[in-house]
Amino acid sequence: MTKLTGAKILIECLKKEGVEVVFGIPGGANLPTFDALFDSSIKVIMSRHEQGAAHMADGYARATGKVGVCLATSGPGATNLVTGLATAFMDSIPIVAITGQVRTYMIGNDAFQEADTMGITRPITKHSYLVREVKDLARVIRESFFIAATGRPGPVLIDLPVDVTLAEAEFVYPKEVNIRGYKPTLQGHAGQVKKAVEAIKHSKRPILYAGGGVIASGAAAELTELARKAKIPVTTTLLGLGAFPESHPLSLGMLGMHGFEYTNYAVAECDLLIAVGARFDDRVTGKVDEFAKKAKKVQIDVDPSQISKTVPVDIPIVGDVKATLKELNTIVEGGETNGWLKQIEEWKKKYPLLYKEKKKLLPQFVIQQISEATKGNAVVATGVGQHQMWAAQFYRFNKPRSFLSSGGLGTMGYGFPAAIGAAFGRPGEVVFDIDGDGSFEMTLNELATAVANHLQIKVAILNNGHHGMVRQWQDLFYKGRHAQSKLTGQPDFARLAEAYGAVGMTITKQEEVRPAIERALKTPKTVLMNFLVEETENCWPMIAPGKPANEMLGTYETLSKEEGGIPQHRKFETPGELSLS
Amino acid sequence: MPKHTISALVENHFGVLSRVSGLFSARGFNIDSLAVGETEDPTISRMTIVVDADDRTLEQVKKQLNRLIDVIKVQEIPSEELLEREIVLVRVEFNHKNRAEILEAMNAVQGKVLDTSGNTLTIEVTGDQTKVHSVFELLKPYGILEIVRSGRIALSRKGKMSIKS
Numbered sequence: 077m078t079k080l081t082g083a084k085i086l087i088e089c090l091k092k093e094g095v096e097v098v099f100g101i102p103g104g105a106n107l108p109t110f111d112a113l114f115d116s117s118i119k120v121i122m123s124r125h126e127q128g129a130a131h132m133a134d135g136y137a138r139a140t141g142k143v144g145v146c147l148a149t150s151g152p153g154a155t156n157l158v159t160g161l162a163t164a165f166m167d168s169i170p171i172v173a174i175t176g177q178v179r180t181y182m183i184g185n186d187a188f189q190e191a192d193t194m195g196i197t198r199p200i201t202k203h204s205y206l207v208r209e210v211k212d213l214a215r216v217i218r219e220s221f222f223i224a225a226t227g228r229p230g231p232v233l234i235d236l237p238v239d240v241t242l243a244e245a246e247f248v249y250p251k252e253v254n255i256r257g258y259k260p261t262l263q264g265h266a267g268q269v270k271k272a273v274e275a276i277k278h279s280k281r282p283i284l285y286a287g288g289g290v291i292a293s294g295a296a297a298e299l300t301e302l303a304r305k306a307k308i309p310v311t312t313t314l315l316g317l318g319a320f321p322e323s324h325p326l327s328l329g330m331l332g333m334h335g336f337e338y339t340n341y342a343v344a345e346c347d348l349l350i351a352v353g354a355r356f357d358d359r360v361t362g363k364v365d366e367f368a369k370k371a372k373k374v375q376i377d378v379d380p381s382q383i384s385k386t387v388p389v390d391i392p393i394v395g396d397v398k399a400t401l402k403e404l405n406t407i408v409e410g411g412e413t414n415g416w417l418k419q420i421e422e423w424k425k426k427y428p429l430l431y432k433e434k435k436k437l438l439p440q441f442v443i444q445q446i447s448e449a450t451k452g453n454a455v456v457a458t459g460v461g462q463h464q465m466w467a468a469q470f471y472r473f474n475k476p477r478s479f480l481s482s483g484g485l486g487t488m489g490y491g492f493p494a495a496i497g498a499a500f501g502r503p504g505e506v507v508f509d510i511d512g513d514g515s516f517e518m519t520l521n522e523l524a525t526a527v528a529n530h531l532q533i534k535v536a537i538l539n540n541g542h543h544g545m546v547r548q549w550q551d552l553f554y555k556g557r558h559a560q561s562k563l564t565g566q567p568d569f570a571r572l573a574e575a576y577g578a579v580g581m582t583i584t585k586q587e588e589v590r591p592a593i594e595r596a597l598k599t600p601k602t603v604l605m606n607f608l609v610e611e612t613e614n615c616w617p618m619i620a621p622g623k624p625a626n627e628m629l630g631t632y633e634t635l636s637k638e639e640g641g642i643p644q645h646r647k648f649e650t651p652g653e654l655s656l657s
Numbered sequence: 658m659p660k661h662t663i664s665a666l667v668e669n670h671f672g673v674l675s676r677v678s679g680l681f682s683a684r685g686f687n688i689d690s691l692a693v694g695e696t697e698d699p700t701i702s703r704m705t706i707v708v709d710a711d712d713r714t715l716e717q718v719k720k721q722l723n724r725l726i727d728v729i730k731v732q733e734i735p736s737e738e739l740l741e742r743e744i745v746l747v748r749v750e751f752n753h754k755n756r757a758e759i760l761e762a763m764n765a766v767q768g769k770v771l772d773t774s775g776n777t778l779t780i781e782v783t784g785d786q787t788k789v790h791s792v793f794e795l796l797k798p799y800g801i802l803e804i805v806r807s808g809r810i811a812l813s814r815k816g817k818m819s820i821k822s
Contacts, residue, residue: 195675198672198675198676199679199680203726203727223726256729256820257668257728257729257730258726379724380720380723380724381717381720381721381724384716385717
């Protein structure tokens with residue numbers, strides 16, 4: 077058998093794994109890899125910063141369900157990946173990061189561009205490898221893709237010294253993976269599933285609480301079937317948006333810190349909470365002891381360590397969400413939930429979101445317009461902060477893998493590169509980056525990547541001249557002292573976009589919003605819409621950190637009393653269905 | 658908080674110890690004692706970890722350990738099944754008056770004198786925690802100069818931990 081270099085073996089393995097595109101930047105320690113990629117069939121996208129490459133791989137993975145791949149050189153290349161890896165780790169996103177490393181015999185000698193990449197990334201990866209011998213390379217890559225994509229997905233890092241990529245070995249791709257320490261439980265225990273079915277049957281006020289795990293396991297259809305069959309309303313976490321159609325009457329939208337008021341009331345009052353691929357994050361629970369405290373709790377999760385981690389659970393089911401829901405759906409019977417659904421309908425009418433028109437544009441309005449113009453069918457990436465929460469509240473997500481956002485780590489600057497990754501994964505589809513001016517500035521260098529690759533990303537900057545969420549917290553909890561939250565020295569974003577060769581627009585008036593969005597959608601280029609919005613607008617409602625849901629701030633009642641405003645009722649597609657069923 | 662003994666079979670390659678110790682520090686678990694060494698299968702090491710934890714934390718410790726790809730099997734050894742040993746070396750000062758007394762006391766606990774140099778005795782004692790502590794108590798009055806402990810190692814009375822393949 078002919079021998080191949082390590083770099084060639086890597087490329088062959090990537091092809092076997094079905095990798096079509098990789099994101100990254102070459103440097104001293106990964107030159108052989110890039111040289112081998114140069115004439116391969118795999119598309120190589122050069123980002124402008126390795127953080128961008130990691131987020132692109134992440135956005136690609138979230139948008140497609142496939143494993144995203146990013147490449148970086150040793151030392152600074154690898155350390156620049158760190159934020160992207162941590163982002164993917166917190167949100168359980170499958171990516172494989174391949175970093176260059178100095179020659180094996182130089183490791184530990186403080187060589188040029190040497191960093192202990194394994195050591196630095198150990199706590200923010202699902203697993204990592206340092207490949208010391210070329211003969212191990214094919215197995216390591218095979219295992220990495222397997223580990224990244226199965227069980228609870230996550231990032232895997234392969235540290236690859238230059239000399240290993242130059243050395244030669246016979247190329248044999250392992251047929252099977254057998255890692256004795258890694259055997260995820262996929263099928264939920266039948267006895268536990270039966271217990272859950274019993275609980276559902278006897279529940280009068282059930283709620284399905286769906287997280288990112290539903291999307292990761294591709295179980296949106298199964299979740300919807302369960303909800304319809306047993307007539308259970310569904311709330312999703314930030315990462316669960318799109319797991320259940322928000323136009324469905326059983327949809328409760330998002331819960332938690334900036335979730336809907338009625339949703340948080342419903343969670344507080346439910347007698348059965350079925351957590352599906354959700355981990356009781358502190359942004360969801362608020363004060364843990366008070367969270368859904370009247371409810372019996374069922375939790376379905378593929379990762380046993382998530383069960384009862386922060387909130388004790390009565391019926392734990394360890395298993396893949398899709399497989400488990402499938403089984404559950406075959407035997408489930410709904411309880412008597414009509415009264416509950418009626419109650420929720422009333423709450424929905426009574427406690428809508430609310431905003432008051434001001435002199436300047438309102439960010440919520442802009443997002444509503446984007447949602448309508450795209451009919452809720454765009455892939456939407458966001459940064460982190462107020463605009464992210466407004467996007468979650470005001471965009472109507474109806475399909476899984478349509479909302480890409482850093483939930484766990486809360487990484488500002490995630491949105492734009494993630495949108496780029498998504499654009500490669502979902503060619504021909506509308507990809508939006510709804511961003512803040514502060515977030516966008518953290519990775520705006522990737523405008524070059526978008527333009528160089530003729531992508532047609534629509535960037536909507538909700539420009540309030542602040543780190544808006546920080547400003548909001550300072551107003552609420554720091555006596556209005558705006559320590560470093562006002563952004564001074566800001567560029568003209570429209571002209572900045574033009575300088576990169578993208579199309580830039582500045583929008584200041586309400587009547588300009590929709591035409592600008594329509595024009596952007598018709599323009600086959602990357603378009604940046606700089607919406608100059610109200611600077612002091614707050615994101616409501618809000619459960620202050622560590623507080624229970626019944627101490628929510630910015631409720632409909634308080635807001636409407638203080639300054640009035642226009643209630644923003646959500647419309648549901650088939651409002652009659654509930655009474656019919 | 659009660660102490661719990663965890664026995665973990667892990668892959669015997671570089672970096673595994675740092676994964677385990679890193680996990681404990683990152684998640685704020687307290688390690689009381691940790692000992693690691695190769696098993697009858699040279700590709701597998703056994704870690705004996707004693708943790709200070711309430712039941713909920715203990716559950717998380719076990720689950721988080723299991724989450725590591727390099728950890729093959731995790732088992733808590735309940736106290737009634739626990740076969741536990743630790744080896745300690747204790748160095749004490751002696752003089753011609755108390756030498757015989759020290760040796761007699763050590764004899765009673767099967768302590769071995771490893772070394773006598775100048776006016777110090779280095780004593781080796783192996784045993785469970787009760788014994789180790791009683792040795793420290795016995796020697797305290799003579800002035801303990803130095804102690805080194807191996808960390809606890811343990812097996813269950815119930816026989817071999819099985820590894821799913």
